[in-house]
Amino acid sequence: MFGVRVITTRSRVLQAKAFVDALNVDLGVLYAAAVIGELPERLHPNTAMPESVDWRTQPWLFTTAIQTVRAIYKDSKVHDGIAKGGEPWLGRVKSMSLKVFC
DSSP states (O other): OTTOOOOOHHHHHHHHHHHHHHHHHHHHHHHHHHHHHTSOGGGSOSSOOOOSTTGGGOGGGGHHHHHHHHHHHHHOSOOOSSOOSOOHHHHHHHHTHHHHTO
């Protein structure tokens, strides 16, 4: 059994949940950036914003935004499955979008 890794059902479920959580946090970061993009230019923060599909190649530019959105997401009592829109935590991300990228 050397070299064989046994993956239990529980660990697969936890892996899937962690993956969904990561997708939702990414969605929240991009949603906050989109909300800011619709604001007048004078209100845009003076920080890096995700502007292309490869924004995740430089995550250190968005560490604060990722941490802020993750805190909002984890504080929410309802975060089961991939977000489809209308979730309460996304409303909080929208209302705090300027603080997400401060």
